[in-house]
Amino acid sequence: MATERTATKARRIRRLPSDAEREILDAAEAVLAERPYRDMSVDELMRRTGMTRSTFYHYFRSLDEVAIALMRRVQGEMMDVAMPWIDAGHDEDPVASVPRAIRAVAEIYARHGRVLAAIHEASFHHEAVQQAWRDGILEDWIRAIAEQLSAQRERGVTRVRNAPEIARALLLMNTSVFVERLGQKQPPDSAESVADTLSEIWVGAIYPEALAEQRASRPRRRTTP
Incomplete structure (x- = not known):
């Protein structure tokens, strides 16, 4: 339980807008180094960053x-x-x-x-x-x-x-x-x-x-x- 609470708390850490955008781009670069663009998804990007799907659309309208x-x-x-x-x-x-x-x-x-x-x-x-x-x-x-x-x-x-x-x-x-x-x-x-x-x-x-x-x-x- 303690581990789950710690993980949840880590995911809720507030980021500066510039840091959040950079993390999303870094995640995209990591994905594209492994597979084609057509296989990249918003869900995977945000899972890698630990941020929510709605956060993605705060910075980007699309992939x-x-x-x-x-x-x-x-x-x-x-x-x-x-x-x-x-x-x-x-x-x-x-x-x-x-x-x-x-x-x-x-x-x-x-x-x-x-x-x-x-x-x-x-x-x-x-x-x-x-x-x-x-x-x-x-x-x-x-x-x-x-x-x-x-x-x-x-x-x-x-x-x-x-x-x-x-x-x-x-x-x-x-x-x-x-x-x-x-x-x-x-x-x-x-x-x-x-x-x-x-x-x-x-x-x-x-x-x-x-x-x-x-x-x-x-x-x-x-x-x-």
Whole structure:
């Protein structure tokens, strides 16, 4: 009896709104790391948090809103680590910062790979999730990268002309590769190898002269007769 009263009391602990929302998102991430989005339920999320079902609807109107909030949380982490290139100024070497930014983003994706792959799959069947990705997160990335490309073009660092479309193509490529190699594939590839491949494509598309110089400076392999 004492154990039951203690458990009940623990479940009734008051939480700050930010803590309650974070716990729900953490529970959703744990579920999506184990099973597809379609198998997630409100009851299971709240059972994992120890909060009531009605509490869920105080913070979210649907599971789609949970997926969107979780997606935005991880994408926020990615944007933060990409800032050294996105905000690169006159004193920064943008060619060197691209691989660092992509590797940092890949490492974050790898930590949340199963979850992001599950949300990506859900976006094909849930319009709200798809819209949040296409019209929200993706457009934020495109805008930030396109602005940097335009600024670099003015400084003569790159010759890219249609910055928004180049940014869109590169970002969609990253998403597809991340989902397939760091999310769906089990075991996943290393974030480092994935980032190296993507970095070479980015540098080649944005800074082709720099990539040519890098390749020319590499020692040539000797061939044996």
